[in-house]
Amino acid sequence: MVETSSIAPGSLTRAELADAVHREIGLSRAESAELVENVLGTISEALLAGDNVKISSFGSFVLRNKGLRIGRNPKTGVEVPIEPRTVLTFRPSQLLRQAING
Structure with a gap:
């Protein structure tokens, strides 16, 4: 589970998600941001397709x-x-x- 103490209170942003991936998994910041974008994009595409x-x-x-x-x-x-x-x-x-x- 991702450590939440370093995440600012309020809304969780894409940048904060990418930063959490960077800290937890050790990917570069660019790779972490790309991974988050790909996951969110896949979810969005499925919903737009009616799934x-x-x-x-x-x-x-x-x-x-x-x-x-x-x-x-x-x-x-x-x-x-x-x-x-x-x-x-x-x-x-x-x-x-x-x-x-x-």
Whole structure:
């Protein structure tokens, strides 16, 4: 597991991921950055192709199709149709959930 004490609080960036790979595995910084980009690119390509992505012991990125529905403008109360769309959700694995919740 990657040491998290050297990662700044807040959002984890690509550069921080590449730096963690560099520290943990010992690849050069350029190779680490390329590895992170390749992994994220592969995940992105699979999602764009309509495939779900499951990473064992981490979680799943799941594409879900939402149909047409009627929404309401909370300020005016006017009904507005919400067009069908595809949404991306993340479902953490049970192991990740347990780790987060202690």
